[in-house]
Amino acid sequence: MKKGELTTAQALLIYNNSNEAGKKELEKTFGKEMFTTPSILTRVNSVQDAIDIAKPDADEMALLNYSGTNERMIGVKQALKMFICSDVLNEGKEANWSNDNEPKWAPWWNMSGGGFSHSDYVHWLSGSYVGSRLSFRDEKVSDHFAKIAKGDIELFLKKSHEIK
């Protein structure tokens, strides 16, 4: 008998729409773990969660532990946190800037009024103000990043004296 093939994505979709017997069949074929591992958005609820998953090296840890007042060093420390969040939340999916049908997402921030609020999203196809390291694979992931990292993003985009 000719056998059909299912991609992982198709299997996940079918699993979520199956009865118990169907679920057991899929678990036998693909392994239970694939259907029980929580999504990255469930597992990462803070910048620290992302850092724990990324396992920074010694150079990065030294920067993450920086507690001085040099404003440019603070900017670099914050940039590292942003890079780590993007790497972890994108789960290894790299942006393809030559693909005009693939939007790359980044949150847009309102900087005025002493406040700091997520004002919008932007998506780019082949050009950017922020580049690969600060882009997200979809709007949902970009939104999650904006929610869990708001305080750290503010200190990346604003200098310390601008934060009220």
Place this chain on the structure above:
Amino acid sequence: MKKQQLDDAVLIQLHSESTAKGKSILEQACGKELFAPKPDEKWKKIITLKSVFAITKPTKEELAILNYKGTNDRMIGLKGAAELFHIVEALNGGKEHNWDNSNEYKYSNYWDMTSGGGFSCSGYGGWLSSSSVGSRLSLISREHAEHMAKHFPTSYKLFMQKKHERK
């Protein structure tokens, strides 16, 4: 010999468009001072990282990042970020942005990321009270933004492109 008087503005223009020899003749004829950059245009002379660091004077801990020679690509991105922070600070000359002033534009550069475009600056954006790059990467004028894109594309490249994207 008949002499022709020229306006200072014309002489300055001629100087900027001349070869080294032409510049030297003009400076001998009119005095070097006429062609020296005005105090508020000194930033135009900032065209290398060396000239940036002469102004911003990186600390020991910053030099460790700026001189990073390892292979961790996030650290390489941070080296690019650190360079950009220094460049912006030097070019802006200590002038801070006021995000509450909706008459004051803040400029940032927009880059073509496609491999076909080969990473090139394709313009700039001017924002009043919102941003995706913030104070640390915004310039105080369109001219400053264009100058930065023209002279420091490598720093943007390190910050914006991952290892497999850089060619």
